[in-house]
Amino acid sequence: MSSSTIRLTVVHRSNSYNVTLEEDATVQSLQEQLAELTSVPPHLQKLLYKGKKNVEPEAALAIAGITNGLKITLLGNPESTIGELLEAEKQQKRKEDILKARAVGPRAKVRSTGPSKAYSNYRFHKIEPLQHLPEPATAEALLKRLAQDPAIVHIMQEHKFSVGLLTELAPHEHPGLLGLNKNAGEAILLRLRTDRYDGFRLYAEIRRVLCHELTHNVWGDHDDNFKKLNSRLNREVAEYERHLKDNTHTLGGAAYMPTSAGAEMMAEATVHVLGGASGASTSSNMTIAERRAQILEATLKRLQAEEQQIEDMCGSAPHQDSTSN
Known part of the structure; x- marks a missing residue:
């Protein structure tokens, strides 16, 4: 490995990825590479690591505190998973509405005292x-x-x-x-x-x-x-x-x-x-x-x-x- 590159370990959902980037690469470059590996879009990625700083995606890795040998945890769902979760939530809401309607039934309205x-x-x-x-x-x-x-x-x-x-x-x-x-x-x-x-x-x-x-x-x-x-x-x-x-x-x-x-x-x-x-x-x-x-x-x-x-x-x-x- 040349002195102009850095190597990172990224963990996402129990999977570990070895990522190699140029030393002057940006946070956005890292996110794009992670998107290819995990199918998590950059705008849905949450990077957790020691010494994390709030910076823009265009910032260099060094500015963001990302250095050689760092271990990063990636949070985020692939777009396909998000779609599945939304559909499951929709179906669950529909079932709950049906059960509530059955529980209420055609009973007379009760006035609260x-x-x-x-x-x-x-x-x-x-x-x-x-x-x-x-x-x-x-x-x-x-x-x-x-x-x-x-x-x-x-x-x-x-x-x-x-x-x-x-x-x-x-x-x-x-x-x-x-x-x-x-x-x-x-x-x-x-x-x-x-x-x-x-x-x-x-x-x-x-x-x-x-x-x-x-x-x-x-x-x-x-x-x-x-x-x-x-x-x-x-x-x-x-x-x-x-x-x-x-x-x-x-x-x-x-x-x-x-x-x-x-x-x-x-x-x-x-x-x-x-x-x-x-x-x-x-x-x-x-x-x-x-x-x-x-x-x-x-x-x-x-x-x-x-x-x-x-x-x-x-x-x-x-x-x-x-x-x-």
């Missing part, structure tokens, strides 16, 4: 995925599911929580964080994706982080006041979903059933209590109320253990600005 207008401000006012990351439509659907989760809606109304923006954290930009609350509710950012961008984290785990970050709407430090309110939110979510599991719960004339994540959480708690206990605790003589109390207690103990990990990976702090980690 609840103070819905009074609660209109206690919600997430804007939802926004990161468009430069893979599968933004899936991320947006996950954020909407969180915002519309009946248990989350319930605690936001009960505690009068209002959040300006619900969005996501990019793992490579905030590797040590699971959640971040900016300026007591101006924006909440959640880690939705796995570290390798090959999927999304479990819904129940993300929702627990959301409860943690909602607590920062009131308390900044992770002190006793914070822990008390956060525990209360987790308890209210568990109790609300337990009630929905046992009985259909009506809010403003509309019937809701528990989310799949909530049902999974209660099922897990049931196994923990009934499978891990013995003697009188699993006796058929136990009352329904006692059994429910044990399930709830087991759920809360598990949440408390997991909360410490969430706290360790929380970037929220009192009076932080938009650049805080």
Whole structure:
């Protein structure tokens, strides 16, 4: 290799490519070569590497911090894959519309008796995925599911929580964080994706982080006041979903059933209590109320253990600005 060339290693979707360029080549030249190798158009490419700088495509590689021997991660979908994702999203939306229409049926319109207008401000006012990351439509659907989760809606109304923006954290930009609350509710950012961008984290785990970050709407430090309110939110979510599991719960004339994540959480708690206990605790003589109390207690103990990990990976702090980690 001559001294006038540089060699790079580019990783895209578990595939590794060796790229050789002239030393005075531009970022655009690199992107064009990567487009030929991966079928990802230059305008959809996201290059991640140590020492990255925000520069124009016409800038030389050296100006962009791209030097010989550098390893670069390429994010981006080929155009054919994007078309497939859009079509799949379209088909999924069509199925959801059909199911919703069947669920509603020709029933008479129910007039709401609840103070819905009074609660209109206690919600997430804007939802926004990161468009430069893979599968933004899936991320947006996950954020909407969180915002519309009946248990989350319930605690936001009960505690009068209002959040300006619900969005996501990019793992490579905030590797040590699971959640971040900016300026007591101006924006909440959640880690939705796995570290390798090959999927999304479990819904129940993300929702627990959301409860943690909602607590920062009131308390900044992770002190006793914070822990008390956060525990209360987790308890209210568990109790609300337990009630929905046992009985259909009506809010403003509309019937809701528990989310799949909530049902999974209660099922897990049931196994923990009934499978891990013995003697009188699993006796058929136990009352329904006692059994429910044990399930709830087991759920809360598990949440408390997991909360410490969430706290360790929380970037929220009192009076932080938009650049805080």
